[in-house]
Amino acid sequence: MRRTLIVLVVAFAAAFPSSALAQATRTWVSGVGDDANPCSRTAPCKTFAGAISKTAVGGEIDVLDPGGFGAVTITQSVTINADGVTGGVLVSGTNGITINAGSTGHVTLRGLDINGLSTGLNGVQVLSAASVRIELSRIYGFTLNGVDFEPTNPGARLLVQSSEIYDNNGDGVAIAPQAGATTVSATLRQDEIDGNTCGVVAGAFGLAASPNFSTNCGMNSTGTGRTAMVLTARSDLFGNSVGVESVGALATNNISGDTVSGNTTGLKVVVTGKIVSFADNELAGNTTDGVPTSTKAHH
Numbered sequence: 001m002r003r004t005l006i007v008l009v010v011a012f013a014a015a016f017p018s019s020a021l022a023q024a025t026r027t028w029v030s031g032v033g034d035d036a037n038p039c040s041r042t043a044p045c046k047t048f049a050g051a052i053s054k055t056a057v058g059g060e061i062d063v064l065d066p067g068g069f070g071a072v073t074i075t076q077s078v079t080i081n082a083d084g085v086t087g088g089v090l091v092s093g094t095n096g097i098t099i100n101a102g103s104t105g106h107v108t109l110r111g112l113d114i115n116g117l118s119t120g121l122n123g124v125q126v127l128s129a130a131s132v133r134i135e136l137s138r139i140y141g142f143t144l145n146g147v148d149f150e151p152t153n154p155g156a157r158l159l160v161q162s163s164e165i166y167d168n169n170g171d172g173v174a175i176a177p178q179a180g181a182t183t184v185s186a187t188l189r190q191d192e193i194d195g196n197t198c199g200v201v202a203g204a205f206g207l208a209a210s211p212n213f214s215t216n217c218g219m220n221s222t223g224t225g226r227t228a229m230v231l232t233a234r235s236d237l238f239g240n241s242v243g244v245e246s247v248g249a250l251a252t253n254n255i256s257g258d259t260v261s262g263n264t265t266g267l268k269v270v271v272t273g274k275i276v277s278f279a280d281n282e283l284a285g286n287t288t289d290g291v292p293t294s295t296k297a298h299h
Contacts (some may be wrong), residue, residue, distance in 0.1 A: 003245050009148075009204070010281050015276045016189070018043070021058070023054055023055060023056040023057040024038075024039065024040070024054060024055060024056060024059065025055075025056050025058070025060070025162045026055075026059060026061075026062065027039035027040070027044075027051045027054055027055045027059065027060075027062070028041050028045070028047045028051070028061070028062050028063075028064050028093070029044050029046065029047065029048060029050075029051050029061060029062075029063055029064065029067070029069050030044035030045075030046070030063075030065050030067065031046075031065055031066060031067025031068070032065075032067075033045045033046040033064075034046050035047055035049075035050030035051075038054065039051045039061075039266065041057070041064075043187045044064055044066075046069070046243060047069050047070040047072070047150070048061060048069045048071075048072035048080060048089070048191060049070055049071070051070075051071075052072060052074065052076075052078060055078060057076045057077050057078075058076075058077045058078070058106075059078060059079075059133070060078070060079040060080075060081055061078065061079070061080045061081065061284060062081050062082075062135075063082035063085050063111075064079065064085070064089075064142045064160070065085055065087075066086035066088070067086070067087075067132045068088035068089070068090045069087060069088060069089060070089065070090075070091075071089060071091045071094055071095065071096055071097065071098075072089075072097055072098075072103055073097075073098040073099075073100065074097065074098065074099045074100070074105075074136040075100050075101055075102075076101055076105060077101060077104075077106045077107065078101075078108075079107075079109075079110065080106040080108070080109050080110065080112065081108075081110045081111065081114055082110065082111035082113075083110050083111035083136060085111070085113055086113055086290070087113060087116070088110065088112075088115070089112055089113070089114040090115050090117065090194075090243045091114075091115070091116060091117065091120045092116075092117050092119045092120060093119050093120065093121070094120060094121055095120065095121045095122045095123075095124075095125045096114040096115075096116065096120060096122070096123045096124060096139070096142070097109065097112075097114065097123070097124045097125070098124075098125050098127065098128075098131055099124065099125065099126045099127060099128070099129050099180065100127040100128050101128060101129040101130075102128050102129070102130075102153070102281060103128060103129075103130060103131045103153040103154075103156075104130050105128070105129045105130055105156070106129070106130055107129055107131070107132045107133070108113070108132075108133040108135070109124065109132075109133070109134045109135070109137060110133075110136055110137070110176075111134065111135070111136045111137060112133045112136070112137040112138070113138050114137065114138065114140070115140060115141050116137045116140070116141040116142035116143065116168070117141055118141050118144065119143060120141065120142045121143060121144045121145045121148045121172075122141070122145050122146075122147075122148040122174040123139035123142050123147060123168070124139065124143055124146070124148070125145075125150070125228060126147075126148065126149045126151055126156070126158065127149040127150065127151065127152060127254050128148065128152050128153050128156070129149055129151065129153075129156055129208050130153075130155070130156065130157070131156070131157040131158075131159070131171040132149075132156075132157070132159070132160045133160050133161070134158075134159070134160045134161070134163055135160075135161045135162060135163065136161075136162050136163060137163045137164075138149075138163065138164045138166075139164070139165045139166075139168070140163075140164070140165070140166045140167045140168065141167055141168070141169070142168045142170070143169045143299070144166075144168070144169065144170040144171075145168060145170040145171045145172070145174045146165035146168045146171070146172045146173060146196065147160060147165065147173045147174070147175070147191075148170075148174050148236065149173065149174060149175045149176065149184070149186060149220065150174075150176050150177070150178055151177055151181045151184055152178045152179075152180045152181055152237055153180060153181055154180065154181050154182045154183055154184070155181075155182060155183065155184070156177070156184045156185075157184070157185050157186070157187075157188070158173075158175070158184070158185070158186040158187070159184070159186075159188075160173060160187075160188045160189075160191055160217065161187075161188070161189045161190060161191065162186045162189070162190045162191065162208075163191050163192075164191070164192045164193075164194070165191065165193045166192070166193065166194045166195045166196065166239075167194075167195040167196070168196045168197075169196075169197060170194075170196065170197055170198075170202060171196055171197055171198040171199070171200070171201045172193040172194075172196040172198065172199045172237075172240065173186070173188060173193065173199070173200045173201070174201045174203070175199075175200075175202045175228045175229055175230055176201070176203045176228065176263075177204070177227070178226070179226065181226060182226060182227060182258040183226075183227040183229070184226075184227070184228055184229070185229045185230070185231075186202070186228075186229070186230045186231070187230070187231045187232075187233070188230070188231070188232040188233070188235050189232075189233045189234060189235065190202065190233070190234050190235060190277045191232075191235040191236070192235070192236045192237065193236070193237050193240070194236070194237070194238045194239035194240060194262075194274075195217065195240065195242045196238070196240045197240065198240055198241060198242040198243075198244075198245050199237035199240040199260075199263070200230060200232055200237065200243075200244050200245070200253065201241065201242075201244045201245045201246075201247065202225060202228040202229070202245075202246050202247065202251040202252065202253050202264040202273070203228060203246075203247040203248055203251055204226045204228050204247070204248035204249065204250030204251045204273075216253075226250060227250045227251075228248075228251045228252070229249065229252050229254070230252070230253045230254065230267045231254045231255075231256065232244065232253070232254070232255050232256070232258050233256045233257055233258070234256070234258065235257075235258050235259075236255040236258070236259045236261075237258060237259070237260050237261075237263065238259070238260070238261050238262035238263060239262050239263065241263065241264045242263060242265045242266075242268045243260040243261075243262065243263040243266045243267060243268075243286065244258075244260060244266070244267050244268070244270050244275060245267075245268040245269070245270065245273070246268075246273030246274055246293075247271055247273050247274050248270070248271050248272070248273055249271065249272045249273070251273040251274065252273070252274040252276060253273075253274070253275045253276070254276045254278065254294070255267075255275065255276070255277050255278065255281050256277075256278040256280060256281070257280050257281065258281045258282070258283060259276075259281070259282040260282065260283045260286065260289075260294075261282065261283075261284055261285040261286060262285055262286065263286045263287070264286065264287045264288070265286060265287065265288045265289075265290055266283050266286035266288065266289040266290045267273060267283065267290030267291060267292060268290055269290075269293060273293075274293045274294070275290075275292040275293050276292060276293065276294050276296060277292035277294070277295045277296070278295075278296050278297070279295050279296065279297060
């Protein structure tokens, strides 16, 4: 009887392993991991998609060793951290990372290498979030945009810092709030943005269906009521069709300490957009430099 009781208890525990499957605040991925694992330090997962389902809201996914970890859709607050190793996201025909975290979600992407193989859509597409931080990352080879910031919620914020965004057929960073997002903001610091159709675009209208509309760099001049504000600081924008573009009366690009050089057009304003220079930028060496709409003293 005692043996039978022990066997039954063990079977009952194995059938309901709820504590073993609880989401962890920190999970891990490895190039030699397995998504059937619990994503722990000693039993890591293989992909970001596999790890995020086992990561608690507000938790962190860390990369143990170099590898390719696949596309992922993020629907919660989370940090994906590959600082110091290669955290690869290699995709074809789709977005690299899609963020749809709602109006209260905070997402950080750090140290990622996001490659579209010349067929991927957007490197990082933001549909909703309270804030998105992209740090120390490379985004390249996409048919649309490197960073496509099209939030539907008001107050959404984007920070791109110390990153390289290059060789995308669309824009390096496109800021295009949708109808429900009355005001959004984006800050770019110490980035290198080159070889895109436009380096940085702020548009109060939302994106056109076709990303490379040659007249105004992928923006659609229909719709009103949305405000897009962008600050680029100490960044290099070179080798693009357009370095900085502002599209629409509610779009403002502020530039401070930037180098805008080697583009076909350095600064471009469409449909009464605004480009405000803090008078400490280097604007030279473009086929057409362009001029800011206003200048302010740098403090």
